[in-house]
Amino acid sequence: VIAATQDRLAEKQLIRRCGLRTAPFDDEATLPAIVKTRRGGFYGRGQRRVESADALVLALEELREPILESVVEFRRELSILAARGVDGSVAAYPVVENHHRDGLLRVTLAPAPELSDAVSAEAAMIVERLLDTLGYVGVLAVELFETDAGLVVNELAPRVHNSGHWTIEGAVTSQFEQHLRAVCGLPLGDASAVGVSAMLNIIGVEPDPVAVMAIPGAHLHRYGKSPRPGRKLGHVTVTAPERAAFWSRVSAASATTGLSVDAWSKEP
Amino acid sequence: VIAATQDRLAEKQLIRRCGLRTAPFDDEATLPAIVKTRRGGFYGRGQRRVESADALVLALEELREPILESVVEFRRELSILAARGVDGSVAAYPVVENHHRDGLLRVTLAPAPELSDAVSAEAAMIVERLLDTLGYVGVLAVELFETDAGLVVNELAPRVHNSGHWTIEGAVTSQFEQHLRAVCGLPLGDASAVGVSAMLNIIGVEPDPVAVMAIPGAHLHRYGKSPRPGRKLGHVTVTAPERAAFWSRVSAASATTGLSVDAWSKEP
Numbered sequence: 001v002i003a004a005t006q007d008r009l010a011e012k013q014l015i016r017r018c019g020l021r022t023a024p025f026d027d028e029a030t031l032p033a034i035v036k037t038r039r040g041g042f043y044g045r046g047q048r049r050v051e052s053a054d055a056l057v058l059a060l061e062e063l064r065e066p067i068l069e070s071v072v073e074f075r076r077e078l079s080i081l082a083a084r085g086v087d088g089s090v091a092a093y094p095v096v097e098n099h100h101r102d103g104l105l106r107v108t109l110a111p112a113p114e115l116s117d118a119v120s121a122e123a124a125m126i127v128e129r130l131l132d133t134l135g136y137v138g139v140l141a142v143e144l145f146e147t148d149a150g151l152v153v154n155e156l157a158p159r160v161h162n163s164g165h166w167t168i169e170g171a172v173t174s175q176f177e178q179h180l181r182a183v184c185g186l187p188l189g190d191a192s193a194v195g196v197s198a199m200l201n202i203i204g205v206e207p208d209p210v211a212v213m214a215i216p217g218a219h220l221h222r223y224g225k226s227p228r229p230g231r232k233l234g235h236v237t238v239t240a241p242e243r244a245a246f247w248s249r250v251s252a253a254s255a256t257t258g259l260s261v262d263a264w265s266k267e268p
Numbered sequence: 269v270i271a272a273t274q275d276r277l278a279e280k281q282l283i284r285r286c287g288l289r290t291a292p293f294d295d296e297a298t299l300p301a302i303v304k305t306r307r308g309g310f311y312g313r314g315q316r317r318v319e320s321a322d323a324l325v326l327a328l329e330e331l332r333e334p335i336l337e338s339v340v341e342f343r344r345e346l347s348i349l350a351a352r353g354v355d356g357s358v359a360a361y362p363v364v365e366n367h368h369r370d371g372l373l374r375v376t377l378a379p380a381p382e383l384s385d386a387v388s389a390e391a392a393m394i395v396e397r398l399l400d401t402l403g404y405v406g407v408l409a410v411e412l413f414e415t416d417a418g419l420v421v422n423e424l425a426p427r428v429h430n431s432g433h434w435t436i437e438g439a440v441t442s443q444f445e446q447h448l449r450a451v452c453g454l455p456l457g458d459a460s461a462v463g464v465s466a467m468l469n470i471i472g473v474e475p476d477p478v479a480v481m482a483i484p485g486a487h488l489h490r491y492g493k494s495p496r497p498g499r500k501l502g503h504v505t506v507t508a509p510e511r512a513a514f515w516s517r518v519s520a521a522s523a524t525t526g527l528s529v530d531a532w533s534k535e536p
Contacts, residue, residue: 186478187478187481189481189484190485192509194462194463194509195462209454210454210455213449213454213455213457216440217440239440241462
């Protein structure tokens with residue numbers, strides 16, 4: 001699985017073999033498209049959006065081992081994380097909504113607001129299909145696009161994932177504990193959410209810790225890294241019992257990370 | 269505060285100076301009574317219950333620096349933990365119900381079931397009075413007896429406390445994070461409970477970890493100590509969103525720690 005997910009072509013073929021939808025790629029792809037390197041791209045590096053045939057030719061020449069994908073028209077980006085145990089049992093976390101900027105995950109809302117039961121069930125089916133087909137043990141993250149035609153699988157991450165950091169405070173069992181339970185052959189823990197959470201990445205600049213900690217339900221995680229533009233230095237998780245108290249906290253926490261809520265969300 | 273709480277006589281005088289109720293002690297005490305050593309008693313050691321004048325004389329001779337207390341007729345044992353910050357702000361956790369056996373805390377139920385608003389408010393008043401009078405900074409635990417005449421202060425613990433271990437999973441901010449916030453001069457965190465929790469001490473014998481982890485909402489904490497009779501080796505915290513799902517989980521978890529629910533509780 002690790003080998004397949006390190007090669008965008010093998011990854012897409014794997015997803016298709018599981019009977020799941022990916023963006024049209026290679027010969028199927030149409031413009032506008034994204035040209036990506038098959039290997040080594042990360043945090044939005046090694047990829048380029050192309051609108052014209054000329055730009056496409058240039059990108060194919062410049063990027064090493066390129067793969068071409070159609071741009072998917074999506075309503076929003078989602079992800080689902082689930083664990084599979086040694087005994088084949090599966091525990092899926094609720095679907096979450098992700099907001100990226102400059103190729104970096106900035107915000108995860110957990111559970112995804114206003115998600116239909118149908119989409120939620122489709123996401124659970126997708127991750128279970130992948131886990132079972134692969135005979136996977138541990139936590140798997142699946143990045144998804146919500147489209148008018150249903151869910152499209154964007155990428156797999158065979159590990160605990162940034163869009164699952166909210167589970168430390170926001171779920172009964174954190175993704176880290178869950179991964180250890182799975183690989184140690186222990187029973188999987190309850191993957192239910194506790195209230196509602198938002199995870200806000202700290203990128204490039206450390207926030208004022210006092211400002212973060214003054215927000216009710218806010219939890220500051222610092223990774224002990226030296227600040228550098230575009231580097232993930234930590235994250236803030238904001239929890240609340242329900243949505244009523246939630247948005248004012250998220251708004252305050254988002255501001256401490258240098259990004260207004262309006263910059264990533266249309267929500268009030 | 270540490271000096272006072274290491275001497276049962278000074279502690280009781282301190283509590284009285286704050287205008288709070290203690291068990292009748294010294295000249296006020298009547299039989300049946302408990303003779304305790306003023307210093308060094310812990311986990312129920314260094315104390316003896318006496319019913320008669322003869323037994324009293326014997327105990328006073330045998331125990332070093334004895335202090336005499338009346339036995340308090342109580343409905344149940346409670347405790348309240350709260351933190352006070354450098355700026356004088358106070359955050360109190362919900363009142364919890366404690367069950368002891370052989371002088372050792374076995375179970376904490378958080379929040380205390382069926383607690384009246386009046387008792388809850390009285391407990392909050394007591395801990396705030398103590399914190400403010402002492403100019404205390406950090407987490408303070410107050411052990412209480414619930415009696416027909418109101419709350420009686422049994423003991424103070426000037427630190428994080430075994431009856432607060434449930435806060436790791438069961439409160440927005442754990443008592444450990446809260447203590448650090450307080451002593452570092454940071455804003456105090458939200459001390460609200462998240463759902464309902466039970467903390468069950470692991471005493472003397474390690475439970476089967478697989479049996480514990482198979483219980484939904486159960487969290488196993490092992491302290492890495494060698495097993496020995498009467499030694500606290502760890503604890504299990506059981507969480508649930510509400511009481512409906514709670515008791516079957518508590519019952520299962522209690523059994524793994526070698527103590528049936530009936531042994532400490534009349535609850536179904």
